[in-house]
Amino acid sequence: MFPDLGSKQYEFINRIGGGGFGVVNLAIDLHTGKPVAIKSIHKNYNDRKDLIENFKREANIYLDLSHPNIVKLNAFIINNGVHLVMDYVEGRTLEDFINKETGPIPTRLCLDLLTDIISAIDYAHNKNIPIDGYEHGALHLDLKPSNVLITKSNKAMVIDYGISKGSTEKRKVREHTKMYCAPEQLDAEKDLDKRTDIYSLGLLMHQMLCGSSPYTADSNEELEGKVKYRKTKRMIDIYPAISKEFQEIVDKATQKQPDLRYQTCGEFLEDLDYLSNKSNTTL
The missing domain is CATH 3.30.200.20 (Phosphorylase Kinase; domain 1)
Structure with missing residues (x-):
C-alpha cells in the first residue's frame, strides 16, 4: 500500500x-x-x-x-x-555494486568514486546551512555502502542525512551503523566532528578496494571492541594486488584518535589525488 x-x-x-x-x-x-x-x-x-x-x-x-x-x-x-x-537515481547502491558486480573495485574507478563521495562530504562539512548548529556545516554520521548510490555512468551519489549533526550542534544520541562508525560514536560522552565522517570514509575505501567489510565479528560486543581498539583487516591479506600506499591512506583515515586522522576531507582528497597522479601507481 x-x-x-x-x-x-x-x-x-x-x-x-x-x-x-x-x-x-x-x-x-x-x-x-x-x-x-x-x-x-x-x-x-x-x-x-x-x-x-x-x-x-x-x-x-x-x-x-x-x-x-x-x-x-x-x-x-x-x-x-x-x-x-x-x-530518482537509476543505478544501484555501492553495497550491491561491490557484492553483485565488481567485488574489489578496480583502483582507477575506486579513486574516481571516492573522489565523488569525499567531495560531497567536504562540501556539506563546509556549507553554511541556516539551521541552529549547522551554520558551519553538516556531518553525515551514517556513511556506509548502502548510503551511496552508483549511477549507470559510474558516478557516486551520497544519500540519507537522516541522522546528521550540525558542526556546532550539541550531540544527541542517534542511531548509527556500528560496522562503519567511528570509535567516538560509541561513547555518548564524546563529541563528534568532521573527523568522525573521515573515519567512516576510510572504512568505505577499505571495502571498495577489498570487496569485503572492514571488520569481522560474531557479536555486537566483539564488533564494538574492534571498532574501539583494533585496526581494520590488512587489505593486502585479502587482496594482495593492493599497493601499500592505499593501506597507508586507510590507516590514516581510521586512526582511533581523531587528532591523528586527516583533519579535513580536503587533506584526504590531496592524498588520493597524489596517488591518482603517480606514474608508477597501478590503475
Missing part, C-alpha cells in the same frame, strides 16, 4: 527500498514526467515526534545542499505522515 500524499501529482510505481522506520517508493512526477524517489515514514510511526523532527531536519538540510554528488530534494510533503520527494 502506497502512502497518501494528498496530491495527484505523483503516480506510484513500486517500492525500491526502506529500513526500520521508513520506506522508499519509485513514482512518476506527473507535472514533469520524470521519475522520483519518495521517502516516507512508516505509517506505524506517524505519532513519533522524534522521527518526524528528524525527517524535517533532513529535508531542511537537503534544501541547502546543492552538489553534483548529493541526491537532490524536490519537495517535502506533510500529509498522513512526512515524505521527502527526491531525484
